[in-house]
Each structure stands twice: as structure tokens, then as C-alpha cells.
Amino acid sequence: MSKRVILNLPKHRNPEPNRTASAPYNFVPLPEIVVTAVNSADELPDHDRYHHNKYTGYFDVTLTTRSPLYIRCPFTLEEFLRQEQGEDERRYTSFRQQAKNTPHFFYTRDPGQPVIPGSSLRGMLRSLLEIVSYGKVQWVTEKQLFFRTVDNTAVGQYYRSRMTGKIEAGFLRRTARGYVIKVCQIARVHRDRLNGRLYIGQGPNQTPRWNGEPPHQWARVWVTLSNNGKFVKELSYTERSGWQEGVLVITGDVPRKKKEFVFLWPDVNSEEIHVPEKLLERFHDDDQITQWQERAFPKDEPDKNCRERNGMLRKNPPDPGDPVFFLREDGKLTFLGRAQMFRLPYVNSPLMLVPEELRRPEDIDYAEALFGFARTREELEDMKRRRVIQKIPKQGDKKRAYASRVFVTDAVLVEDQTDIWLSDRPVVPKILASPKPTAFQHYLVQPSSEKSELKHYDSKTPEETVIRGHKRYWLQGERTVEDIIETNEVSNNSTQHTQFKLIKPGVRFKFRIYFENLSKRELGAICWVLHPLGDPVKEYCHQLGMGKHLGMGAVKLEATLYLTDRNMRYSSLFDGDNWQTGISGSGQALSDRATLEQLTRDFEKHVLDVLNPNKPCTHLYELKRIAMLLKMMEWPGYPPVPDGPRFLVHENRPNTRYMRIQRENEYRHRPVLPDPSAFGCLTGDAEPTPSVTSSESSLNLEEGKEVILEPHASAEWRKQIEKWLQN
Structure with missing residues (x-):
């Protein structure tokens, strides 16, 4: 195990009801440490062979929409060429004329046969994997905000x-x-x-x-x-x-x-x-x-x-x-x-409020190990400057880039479904102005909600504040057309409205996830992401597509695992009257909790061993951070009360609507967005603890141990730690 630091990050403090902000989104906190899938890139399996101690196979996945779903279809070639040639410039074409050509749900051949692109599914799964596996936090803007x-x-x-x-x-x-x-x-x-x-x-x-x-x-x-x-x-x-x-x-x-x-x-x-x-x-x-x-x-x-x-x-x-x-x-x-x-x-960019220990390019987390990566020139130069590598790796070196071992197909409609559209005509959804990251009272950890004590992007980091973490949207239960459509009049030259051709709840799609040469822990990570292992009496949904702030895009996944016996696959061409696929048995349904716990055991144990929680844990859902993620995945979730207060006293939870600017500027006094624990009990409250505590009196650090770095540690102490880590 490499020398890495468990960070003691600032804690967000939930505000009192009168200082509580409302929003259709929230955050899963930053990880305290990056859990690496391998110690170095050299341990990643080669792609030119099947390894006898690795797992290869696929998942058959059924996706069922729980709320209206929309993924925009790109321009056809003819539409694109017209745009490139300036024939569809906005000043010559009304809003209705523009939008009527692009409200289609994504499709490949027939507009009446919608398809969920594999790239969208892949992105959905990878982003969830980064959170649950304590992966790196790197998709943060380097631009300074104003x-x-x-x-x-x-x-x-x-x-x-x-x-x-x-x-x-x-x-x-x-x-x-x-x-x-x-x-x-x-x-x-x-x-x-x-x-x-x-x-x-x-x-x-x-x-x-x-x-x-x-x-x-x-x-x-x-x-x-x-x-x-x-x-x-x-x-x-x-x-x-x-x-x-x-x-x-x-x-x-x-x-x-x-x-x-x-x-x-x-x-x-x-x-x-x-x-x-x-x-x-x-x-x-x-x-x-x-x-x-x-x-x-x-x-x-x-x-x-x-x-x-x-x-x-x-x-x-x-x-x-x-x-x-x-x-x-x-x-x-x-x-x-x-x-x-x-x-x-600001002097600092949002990326600078992510501790360097959580975004080092040499650390290979589960998401990179499974879905691949390509290091930028800047990352390679940084690794060389810090003597992580002696020279820039050549093309083909796994330290420089690594291809994915997970492949996601497009999701196509399950046969014999006819009534799939929410409305016969495209709908114009509501336009709700979302607070940008400049709303620091939402996007940064706030140890206090008092106006005079709020932290901003140039506050000391990580001593005083860091970014809140991974942004996700609340599930809002079943949404109707009335919940989604714009009720105000839309002018023909509107540049802020669009049109959606929505798939209704209850429509089923099917797709496959193929994988090659996965370790038992890596296979378990994919299983957990497909079927989140949380409270057995609760249901969890994923999110996909556009309109998440309106409660759209909730989907339920049901997966069955099939493992391939490579010797069987290549020992004969046929299996009776069929092709020999190397698949035996009816597969393992992840909806069976005992099966899921058995498949995810090694993955969960690895993460928990690294974190060393402050109380006994056998499952990730017992960690407070993962419990917050699961809270945001609960179905049916927390629908907004459009005209209600920011804090719903009768439900003892914050609202999930955007705050208003008209009539009353609710942003004026900078109310603070609470974390997901403000929405009810969590499945766990355990937090990581270090195996070595920071003390300025001595350095008793052993190879393979984790180190806690207190935010208030002196500069001299930090220098000693950094020197030890480099050596």
C-alpha cells in the first residue's frame, strides 16, 4: 500500500430552519482519501490476453423509467449542414421553427423507436462509481469565478x-x-x-x-x-x-x-x-x-x-x-x-478548493482502472516534477494511458411496448434559473451559517473550507406533464426555452455491459453501482438525461450477471445446435440481496479497510458519506412544494424547489444549503479514522500506514509530512 493521507476536512454544519436554503440539488461530500484500485499502473492487466485469475463476461440490464425521460437527439446531417452554411441562423428562424426539428428523443434509425445511447449510460455509471469507491475528484473547473x-x-x-x-x-x-x-x-x-x-x-x-x-x-x-x-x-x-x-x-x-x-x-x-x-x-x-x-x-x-x-x-x-x-x-x-x-x-479557482491529495494523477482509482484514462501533458509534467516518474512515458505505457475494460451498449426498447410517449406533442419545459457555483453558500462547506462567517472561494483551504463535493439532483417521485411544462407564455423568439419529446414512466429498455479481466473487487464495484446496496426496505434509482431539476430522468436498473468460461468458449465452436459462448447457467440476479452481498463483499471490504471507520462496519452504507449518496437515490424521493417555504416544517425537511428572485429575493440573505442528512435518518454515520495521528512532537510513520493531516497543522509540520511522502 502506498503512503497516502487521510484528510480531516472541514465539516459542513446544517443551518437553522430560518437560514436554510432550498434547491433541487445537493452534494455528496468529498472523500477523505482516494482509494486506489491498484498501487501502480503496472499492476493493471494487459489487454492482449485473458487472465485466468480475472473475470470476463457481461451484465444483461433492464432499465425501467420511473419519471419522464428525455435525451436529446443531435442534428441530422442535413440539419447540421444547413446550420453550418448559415441557413438556420436564429435571427431568420423563429423559436418554434427551430425547436420543431430537434425535440426528438435520441434515435439511430426510426424516430418512433427511441434509444438510450451507451455513452449516456456509461457516464451515469462512472460518475456513481467515482463517488461510492472514494475516487478522485478531478472534474472541477480551473477557471476563477467572479x-x-x-x-x-x-x-x-x-x-x-x-x-x-x-x-x-x-x-x-x-x-x-x-x-x-x-x-x-x-x-x-x-x-x-x-x-x-x-x-x-x-x-x-x-x-x-x-x-x-x-x-x-x-x-x-x-x-x-x-x-x-x-x-x-x-x-x-x-x-x-x-x-x-x-x-x-x-x-x-x-x-x-x-x-x-x-x-x-x-x-x-x-x-x-x-x-x-x-x-x-x-x-x-x-x-x-x-x-x-x-x-x-x-x-x-x-x-x-x-x-x-x-x-x-x-x-x-x-x-x-x-x-x-x-x-x-x-x-x-x-x-x-x-x-x-x-x-x-477570485484568486482561487474551484479546483484549488479540492485538496491536492484527492486529485493526484498517479493515483488510479476504480473508475480509471475500469473505464480507462489518458494523462494530459500537464499531468505528466507534474508527475515528473514531483519525481513520481523519472521521464515522460512513451505511447503505449500504462502510466500514460489505459483503455477501458468495460463496454456499454445502447439501450433499446423492450419489444411489444406501444404507448411509450408522455404526450402526443413535444412539450416546452419550465426554465428555472439555477444558482451557479458563484453561490458559495451552496457550493462550499460552511462550518457556520451566520452571514458574517460564511466562507468563500478565497477563504483558507483546506483549513476553513473546501468544495461541497459531488453535485446530484433529488428524485421527486412520479412527474406529470403539468409538473414539467412551462405555464407562462413563451414568445416565438425565446432563446431560453426548448422542446422535449418525453418518454413516460414505466417504459422498459434493455442493454448490456461487457467486461474483461476484472478482479473480484472490480467486479463487485460494478455490481454495487448497478444495484446500490443500502437499506433492504428502500428502493434506489439512478438518474439519466435532461431535466433532472424538474424530477425527470429517474430510472430503475435490474441486472443479471453472466460470467464467461474462456476455456469452454474457445475449446469448441458449437454447443449443440448453438454457438459456444462459454456461458453456463441462468446467471446471477443482482436483485437477490444475498447474491449481491456475496458479489460486492470484497469491494466493500477493501474500501472499509482503507478508511478504517471509527465504528465497526461491514457495509459501505454504514458510512455517513455513502448514506448521504443513498439518501439522494431513494425512490420516490422528495418532491418540491412550489409555493411552500424554504423549510417545510410539517415534513421536517428542506424544500427541493429553486429559490425565488421575483417577488422576494430569497438569495439576498445568503441562506445555506444543508447536506442530505437534513432530509431524514441516514443508513449510517460512521466516518474514517486515521491509523496514525498527527503530532508535531514526533514522526512515527511506517511504510503502508495512513496519515491524518489536520487542517490547522503548522507549515513546518506540513513540510515534514511532504518530505516523508516524497522519500
Whole structure:
């Protein structure tokens, strides 16, 4: 067993009912350690032979839909070519005309014969395997998220500490050396000096005017300034001798706002700051360009086709350039924006809130051992830098890439089923805006739910917080058309709605999972994933396809295992009048609990041996983390109460609806999302315990032992641990 660390991660604390958030999703916590399937890639079996001590065969699986199911069908070749040639551009085609060609459920030949693609089934099984086998956590974005808030929470204080009194201004322009910001002076101007209407539209959707008589966005102005140079005393839209020339900059309208900005033309010798290309790419990221920016900075303003698309900076702005605000920290350009209090990127990305011990490329978990992997160049270089490998492995080396030993077929309809559709016509589902990972009170572990103590992406990690874990959606029982369809009127040019051709509950599909050269533990892992081993009196369902937030996609799997005798398979061509397949007997039904426990025993024992729980356990469902996973897989689950409160007192559980913004902004006070234990009793509460406890007084570490690393351990202690691990 290799030297690895059992982490003592921060614990999430469920909030009081008045501080409880509601959502149709929740999280299975991070694993405390990665359980590896093999000690090194060299132990993985070769693909050019069958191994006598390994298992080969297949599962026959019947899938039954429990709630409406939809997997979108891609464009046909003809539709794709029309799109590529610009014949189906959105501005020429109404919503209904676009959507009517793509509501079909996935199919291969006949639209009336839906097929569940094997890739979707494979993804469903692999994601579940990563959780239950304590696999690596690596599918997390490396992009820094953006935030802007001045509230009285910890993140509001953090934002103000980085921004207040530190914002500078300048003009962004393109040079032969790339983009630069030429620093300039700015002054505030009272709106009553501008003499005119500044905005078009109504309420929060109004945007600055671009044309007509001034005042308008980026209008040229001449001004005189107050003694301290911070305010405009006089302003003219025509040139005045001796007055300073500038550009009027109108930022967003907010209540009680009384001033706008004037950017004064920079001097010839003004400082120029180089703008890295990556920073401009981040500025143009979809996470940064809001819908308001798209409306406020259209593609054809102030000049026709001056931007690649709405909301972007101009492609080649004439002098003096695009007026921007910017922030420098430690002498380095951090970011820029169009308002003085612009959206700021966190220093940390979400991936950085996953401890490195849970995402090391050299660790091969069960998911990678079974479904394969391919190391990126960055991962290989990282392994070389840390001396895990001496040199970059050649093509074909198992340290570099490994092919799957599990193969999933498409699922096809079981014969003699006719009434399979939920509705004769495609339906338009509800559009519910989902909180993004920027909602840190949902996506990060919160040891306290008090507003002033909430942790954000730049909080200390892993001492104070980490990401919540694996996101999954609650099952919501049987869903009807009325539960799914949009009840509000949908305009023909809507870009946020789509159409679904839904399969109704109770429809059966069948598919196979072939496998080769699996160890007994690996075979047991697949069996557990197909038939989750939990409370014997409860039923568990998987999730598949689109619309999970609406309760769609719940499916029940029933699998039968068939093992192949390779000697029998190849000793003769025929078995009587049939082909010799090497299969004998009627197979092992995983629905039989005794059979399932026997098949999964070695897998469960391996995981439990590594974790060494703090109380006796014989099954994974006795672990609190796995019990939370099973809670989210329980059928019929927890339907939302659309008009109910965030916490349902009569059911003693949180709601599973999205929180509202209209009428009452339920996000305003940043309520905290509880973990799945808030929905009732779990099947277990055991947690891992270390076999060696951290102590700064000594290092008594033996080969093969696990180590706990306390979040509050000193830097010197961490260095000793890291040095020992490397040696």
C-alpha cells in the first residue's frame, strides 16, 4: 500500500430552519482519501490476453423509467449542414421553427423507436462509481469565478478590502505589442450638469444611450475641475479653449445614484500597462459578460460591427480607446471592468478548493482502472516534477494511458411496448434559473451559517473550507406533464426555452455491459453501482438525461450477471445446435440481496479497510458519506412544494424547489444549503479514522500506514509530512 493521507476536512454544519436554503440539488461530500484500485499502473492487466485469475463476461440490464425521460437527439446531417452554411441562423428562424426539428428523443434509425445511447449510460455509471469507491475528484473547473458584493458578509468585506480606494482608470487600446491600458485621470460629474436623458428602457434593464443629442455614452466633453481634481465644475459638449477634453462614461443605473464619470484624455507620457491576452479572454468569458453588458454594449455601437459580439470590447478601438476601470495588486494588473465596482475574479479557482491529495494523477482509482484514462501533458509534467516518474512515458505505457475494460451498449426498447410517449406533442419545459457555483453558500462547506462567517472561494483551504463535493439532483417521485411544462407564455423568439419529446414512466429498455479481466473487487464495484446496496426496505434509482431539476430522468436498473468460461468458449465452436459462448447457467440476479452481498463483499471490504471507520462496519452504507449518496437515490424521493417555504416544517425537511428572485429575493440573505442528512435518518454515520495521528512532537510513520493531516497543522509540520511522502 502506498503512503497516502487521510484528510480531516472541514465539516459542513446544517443551518437553522430560518437560514436554510432550498434547491433541487445537493452534494455528496468529498472523500477523505482516494482509494486506489491498484498501487501502480503496472499492476493493471494487459489487454492482449485473458487472465485466468480475472473475470470476463457481461451484465444483461433492464432499465425501467420511473419519471419522464428525455435525451436529446443531435442534428441530422442535413440539419447540421444547413446550420453550418448559415441557413438556420436564429435571427431568420423563429423559436418554434427551430425547436420543431430537434425535440426528438435520441434515435439511430426510426424516430418512433427511441434509444438510450451507451455513452449516456456509461457516464451515469462512472460518475456513481467515482463517488461510492472514494475516487478522485478531478472534474472541477480551473477557471476563477467572479464576484461583486458590498453586503455585510465576509465576502462583502473581502471585496471592499480589495477594491475600495484602489481602482484606477484608463483607455484600453491595441498596439503593435498587444493591448495596453493608458492610465488617465477621472472625475465625477453630477447628473444635473449633463442636461438630458442618459438611459433607455425601464428599471434594472435600462442601458445608456449611444446616439442622438448628448448626453450619451462616450460623448466627447470639455470640462473644468474642482480644486482637488475629483469633480467636474463645468461641462460642455463643444470645445472650449483652456478646458480639458474627456469622454463621458455612463455606468449602470442604481437607486440614489447621482453622478457619472468623465475620463480625461491621457497625456502623451502617461503610463502604459500591458494587458495579458489571457486576461482579455477572461473578460470575454460568458461568466463575466452579463446580459446587461450585452444590451449596454451592442455589436454595432458606437460604430457598425466594431465588436465581435454584443458585450465584448471593441476589436480595434481608435484613440484614445475603450474607457475602463482596472485594479492592480502587488504591482500587477488583476482585472478590468466597465464600472468602478466591477466584477472581480477570485484568486482561487474551484479546483484549488479540492485538496491536492484527492486529485493526484498517479493515483488510479476504480473508475480509471475500469473505464480507462489518458494523462494530459500537464499531468505528466507534474508527475515528473514531483519525481513520481523519472521521464515522460512513451505511447503505449500504462502510466500514460489505459483503455477501458468495460463496454456499454445502447439501450433499446423492450419489444411489444406501444404507448411509450408522455404526450402526443413535444412539450416546452419550465426554465428555472439555477444558482451557479458563484453561490458559495451552496457550493462550499460552511462550518457556520451566520452571514458574517460564511466562507468563500478565497477563504483558507483546506483549513476553513473546501468544495461541497459531488453535485446530484433529488428524485421527486412520479412527474406529470403539468409538473414539467412551462405555464407562462413563451414568445416565438425565446432563446431560453426548448422542446422535449418525453418518454413516460414505466417504459422498459434493455442493454448490456461487457467486461474483461476484472478482479473480484472490480467486479463487485460494478455490481454495487448497478444495484446500490443500502437499506433492504428502500428502493434506489439512478438518474439519466435532461431535466433532472424538474424530477425527470429517474430510472430503475435490474441486472443479471453472466460470467464467461474462456476455456469452454474457445475449446469448441458449437454447443449443440448453438454457438459456444462459454456461458453456463441462468446467471446471477443482482436483485437477490444475498447474491449481491456475496458479489460486492470484497469491494466493500477493501474500501472499509482503507478508511478504517471509527465504528465497526461491514457495509459501505454504514458510512455517513455513502448514506448521504443513498439518501439522494431513494425512490420516490422528495418532491418540491412550489409555493411552500424554504423549510417545510410539517415534513421536517428542506424544500427541493429553486429559490425565488421575483417577488422576494430569497438569495439576498445568503441562506445555506444543508447536506442530505437534513432530509431524514441516514443508513449510517460512521466516518474514517486515521491509523496514525498527527503530532508535531514526533514522526512515527511506517511504510503502508495512513496519515491524518489536520487542517490547522503548522507549515513546518506540513513540510515534514511532504518530505516523508516524497522519500
